[in-house]
Amino acid sequence: MSDTDKYLQLQGELELLKAEHSALLAREKALLLENDYLKSVAKANAAELQISREQFRLLADNIPVAVWTADSSGQVDYFNQRWYDYTGQTLEVSLGAGWENALHPDDLPRALKTWNNSLKYSSPYEIEYRTKRGTDGTYRWHLAKALPLKNEHGEVIKWFGTNTDIHEQKESEKKKDEFISIASHELKTPLTTVKAFFQILKKSLQPEDAGYKFVGKATGQLDRLERLINDLLDVSRINAGKMIYNAEEFDFSSAVSDSVESIQQMFPDYEIVVERSDRVTYKGDRLRIEQVINNFLTNAIKYSPDNKKIVLRSEVNQDNIIVSVQDFGIGIAPEYLLNLFERYYRIDNTSMRFQGLGLGLFISSEIIKRHNGSFWIESEPGKGSTFFFLLPISGKQELKEYATDHRTFYKANYIEIQYNAAQQRLEVDWLGYQNFDSVKSGCLAMLEILKKSGCTKVLNDNTHVLGNWSEAVDWGGTVWFPAMEQAGLKYFAWIYSPSTFSRMSAKKSLDIAIGNITAQFFTDRDEASQWLQQMP
Numbered sequence: 432m433s434d435t436d437k438y439l440q441l442q443g444e445l446e447l448l449k450a451e452h453s454a455l456l457a458r459e460k461a462l463l464l465e466n467d468y469l470k471s472v473a474k475a476n477a478a479e480l481q482i483s484r485e486q487f488r489l490l491a492d493n494i495p496v497a498v499w500t501a502d503s504s505g506q507v508d509y510f511n512q513r514w515y516d517y518t519g520q521t522l523e524v525s526l527g528a529g530w531e532n533a534l535h536p537d538d539l540p541r542a543l544k545t546w547n548n549s550l551k552y553s554s555p556y557e558i559e560y561r562t563k564r565g566t567d568g569t570y571r572w573h574l575a576k577a578l579p580l581k582n583e584h585g586e587v588i589k590w591f592g593t594n595t596d597i598h599e600q601k602e603s604e605k606k607k608d609e610f611i612s613i614a615s616h617e618l619k620t621p622l623t624t625v626k627a628f629f630q631i632l633k634k635s636l637q638p639e640d641a642g643y644k645f646v647g648k649a650t651g652q653l654d655r656l657e658r659l660i661n662d663l664l665d666v667s668r669i670n671a672g673k674m675i676y677n678a679e680e681f682d683f684s685s686a687v688s689d690s691v692e693s694i695q696q697m698f699p700d701y702e703i704v705v706e707r708s709d710r711v712t713y714k715g716d717r718l719r720i721e722q723v724i725n726n727f728l729t730n731a732i733k734y735s736p737d738n739k740k741i742v743l744r745s746e747v748n749q750d751n752i753i754v755s756v757q758d759f760g761i762g763i764a765p766e767y768l769l770n771l772f773e774r775y776y777r778i779d780n781t782s783m784r785f786q787g788l789g790l791g792l793f794i795s796s797e798i799i800k801r802h803n804g805s806f807w808i809e810s811e812p813g814k815g816s817t818f819f820f821l822l823p824i825s826g827k828q829e830l831k832e833y834a835t836d837h838r839t840f841y842k843a844n845y846i847e848i849q850y851n852a853a854q855q856r857l858e859v860d861w862l863g864y865q866n867f868d869s870v871k872s873g874c875l876a877m878l879e880i881l882k883k884s885g886c887t888k889v890l891n892d893n894t895h896v897l898g899n900w901s902e903a904v905d906w907g908g909t910v911w912f913p914a915m916e917q918a919g920l921k922y923f924a925w926i927y928s929p930s931t932f933s934r935m936s937a938k939k940s941l942d943i944a945i946g947n948i949t950a951q952f953f954t955d956r957d958e959a960s961q962w963l964q965q966m967p
Contacts, residue, residue: 497594499530501577503587505550514594519565535561535570542575552910553579553587553917554945559601562594571598585917585946604670612667615660622660626653654697662790669797676716676801683752684708686717687745690724698732700739707744711752713824719798720822726791727756727818735760735815749863750829752822762812765931795820803827805866807899807932821864821898828864830872838883846873848880856888856963857881861896865933870903874911878918887921888963892956893937896928901936908943916946922966923950924959 497514501507510525518525518533525533534542538560549556556577561570577592629650636643668674687708695703713720724743731741735758742757799806799820810816823829835841841848846869847860859877877889915923925941927934941950949966953959 496596497573499577499592499594501590501592503589505546505590517564518562533563535563537561548910549577549579552914553581553585554910554913555579556590556592559597571596572601573597608667608670611663612671615663615667618660619657619664622653622657626650626657629653659790662794665794666790669794674797674801676719678714678716680712680714681717682710683713683720684710684745686721687724687743687754690721690728691743693721694725694728694732697729701732701741702739703728703741703743705743705745707746709745709747709752711747711824713752713822714826715802715822716798720802723795723798723820724754724756726795727754727820730791730818731756731758731760731816734758734763738815747824750824751864752824753819754822755817755819757815757817759815762814763808763810763816764812765810765935768808768810768931768935805864805899807930809931819898828866828869830869835876837879839880841876841880843873843876845869846876848873848877850880850884850886854888854960854964855886856890857884857886858890858892860892860894861928863895864898865896865900865903866898867900867902867906870900871906871911874907878911878914881915881920882918885919887919888966889915889920889923890926890956890959890963891923892926892959893928893933894926894956896933897930899932899936901932901939904936904940905943907940909945912940912944912948913946916948920948922963923948924953924963925950926953926956926959 494511495513497517498509498511499507499514500509506527507530508526510522510530514525514530515521520529520533523529531539531543542558542560545558546556548554556575558575559572560575562573563570573594574597575592575594577590579587580589580591582588629646633643633646633650636646665674687705691703691705695701728741728743735741738759740759743755744757745752745754747753796806799822802822803826804820804822806818806820808816808818829844831844833842833844839850839852845862845865847862849858850856851858857877857880859873861873881889925937927937937952941952944950951959951962953962
């Protein structure tokens with residue numbers, strides 16, 4: 432290569448280096464400009480974040496409730512100023528698990544159990560407990576609530592909670608119940624005296640006397656007033672936890688006969704037909720059980736003013752006593768059914784209003800619950816209603832597990848679960864009378880098999896479900912469904928029970944369910960199966 436060629440080659444390489452150097456300088460300048468821009472954006476974001484934090488702190492510190500947050504493990508990492516002002520605790524004392532020291536010792540175990548349950552199932556937290564006020568050491572009732580914040584994978588990354596002072600509300604309820612109790616007791620004394628005078632007066636009259644009929648009517652109204660007062664007393668005892676139950680063994684059919692005879696005498700215009708009354712020995716409070724039967728019968732009479740026939744059945748079924756009272760009156764719309772056993776609840780029927788305070792069914796429900804039983808209603812507007820209650824003969828509904836491998840099948844006296852490998856789904860059949868315990872036990876068995884099978888679909892058949900499991904609705908919607916979704920559930924086909932109460936419970940549990948599970952109700956198993964097959 433000649434010197435000229437070498438020179439030209441070096442000159443070319445030099446020009447190339449100059450071009451690369453210029454490109455690097457331009458890139459460096461662009462990077463510096465981009466860096467300046469990013470710094471300005473970061474500064475602006477930091478300023479906005481600081482403003483947002485200050486706004487949140489200003490808002491949180493000035494609302495009349497305690498606000499707190501916790502990390503995914505449940506350790507509290509923030510309280511607003513309201514908490515510190517109320518408890519007198521410092522920041523260092525309160526964070527982590529220090530807040531536990533502010534709770535009443537009697538309420539702490541219950542609060543921790545509920546909190547740990549929410550952490551386990553990523554479900555909303557709600558509980559009432561007493562919190563100590565730092566200024567005078569007194570305890571006031573608070574309502575604590577918290578919701579989980581989840582990422583795109585459904586994992587909890589934060590908890591946001593509040594504590595609201597409800598002490599005045601609790602005290603007002605207590606004073607109201609005390610007033611009702613005192614007033615009812617005070618009314619009983621003059622009422623007893625008046626009844627005695629009327630009884631004496633009635634004995635002095637003959638049936639043909641002009642005043643005999645009026646005395647009879649007055650006595651009937653006094654009996655009604657006495658029942659209302661007794662209902663108020665029972666409600667006050669229930670609210671105070673002072674309702675007394677005297678358990679004894681008795682012939683259940685005899686109690687049914689006594690109730691029917693008593694109500695038949697009170698309402699001679701009605702025909703109370705006992706279609707079935709199985710003989711069985713039961714241990715419980717006979718007088719309270721008769722009170723329930725009496726309430727069901729008088730309720731049936733009240734809501735069937737035009738049809739004078741009432742049908743009662745009492746039978747032994749699946750180790751339970753099932754009592755039903757059927758009327759052929761006005762019936763009850765579905766939207767009212769779940770509320771009928773609440774205190775002071777009465778149906779607001781503009782076409783017909785009925786006397787009473789709406790306490791009888793509430794008291795009945797509490798009596799049945801104390802006997803570990805359940806209650807439900809089947810009704811159709813215009814055709815009448817049937818009120819049921821169930822009492823376990825042994826005192827508690829027995830859950831019997833027959834067989835399981837904890838992976839592909841589970842069989843018990845209240846549920847059967849089978850993993851269908853060909854369809855990649857769980858097939859579940861619920862059997863017989865259900866309650867909170869059976870629903871929870873069966874649902875947890877489903878959760879275990881779903882986790883181990885890895886499937887994403889469930890065929891949930893309630894065709895054979897009877898009774899009332901409404902007490903499990905909240906747990907199912909806020910605890911179990913989120914846990915099932917976390918375990919991989921995506922599609923849930925739910926076949927309705929023929930029982931109205933069961934259908935309403937199923938619908939409500941999905942209405943309040945937390946998560947993104949795709950669910951559909953069916954009345955036919957084949958249609959439910961086809962729907963699941965179409966899902967990916």
